[in-house]
Amino acid sequence: MQWITELYEQNKRVIDVAIQSFPKILIPGLKVTIPLTVLSFSFAMIIAVAVAMIQYSRVPVLRQLCRFYIWVIRGTPLLVQLYLVFFGLPSVGIVLDGFTAAVIVFSINEGAYCAETMRSALEAVPVGQIEAGYCVGMNYFQIMRRIVLPQAFRTAFPPLSNSLIGMVKDTSLAANITVVEMFMATQRIARANYVTLALYIEVALIYLLFSTVLTFIQRRGEKRLSAYAALRKA
């Protein structure tokens, strides 16, 4: 036990800063990082389902527009997209606050990736499911809503959870456009106190905590969704 006391004595200032700043990092996490993630991911899912359905159903013209959207968004860096919307758009008269700009960019960006996840999940539903739907008299929309989408969602759930966990961490990029989220808050404390290593480890651990909670929720969700799927016995 001696060495712990010694270690504390030697690093007293750093450790005190780290402990005192815990709520100062966590609170922006709860108040900004999580709402930013939840809002952006919800919009991203709406975009993803719509874009995937348009492609899956081979809607002319719109389908090409969707391909174009995915091509552009996946082909440019997220950070550039953030700068473009927040610092670029004001020059054409569109001024957005940092949080709004971040929600817009994260939604559109994640929507493109999740659209591809959803599309592949839709394509994986056997065509016989659709034929059976027609044969019992259902129309295309009824089949999509009641048969194809629920099955596709089951397939897409693990990779979508992946995207969500990825997004929690990507929100740290919003620090670049004045959003005081968890990482920005950490940077400020670090600069004010000249403590870096301890604080950046601390914020990393909080991100890890958030991701762990999400991973746990993912597991529960998968279990619930797999009522009808033959699962490999653990």
Add this chain to the structure above:
Amino acid sequence: MADLILNAQGIKKSFGGVEVLRGVDLSVYRGDVVAVLGSSGSGKTTLLRCLNFLERADSGTLSFDGESFELAGISKKQIAAIRAKTAFVFQNYNLFANKTALKNVTEGLIVARKTPKKEAEERGMELLSRVGLADKRDQYPHELSGGQQQRVAIARALAADPDIIYFDEPTSALDPELIGEVLSVIRSLAEEGRTMLVVTHEMSFAENVSNRVVFMEDGRILEEAPSSVFFREVKSERIRSFLNMIKKEEEKK
């Protein structure tokens, strides 16, 4: 026998330049159980799928329950109207994977026909009992054996009380010991006078249950005869060799 339910004339269908149906004429009367035989690639399944518009025929006419349609130009509405009077049983069952056995049976009633839920469920349970699976109402398809799945599929086909049921090789995907349970359900439907068009490789079924046999070869109907005549007095060399081949394969099992 006089009541014509389905009359197809000159059905043609090509896939990428390969002519699969080369002008098929077929009549089905109310109460008929027609077995469609033929080697694989002869167009049996495609014919069935064209009759229910799972494939769109290139040309031909279909008169169904007194109404005539050009197959090439038929509208979605007309297709829906015909499908409302038909049912289809698939080779690999195609039960809705995300629905329980009971919901598979009631789904079409509730969603497509707007039958009140309670009424649909009563009908569903009645049909599941009919195929001997009332106790499996809450099982998902993957929890059922192939034979059980196919029986649920038959219950689903019966739900809307169709004028004709199409069976596309209903026992071909089944283990030999499960074939009997499905065939006996189909036989009981024949006994109650259901109109059925059955693509099959089960010769004993064709001989004992169906009243008519249609033999297809190279996208055409080569022979059409009452089943008693077909199995006892076939003249064509081609059909005789087909029957012998099937017989040999059955003996192997």
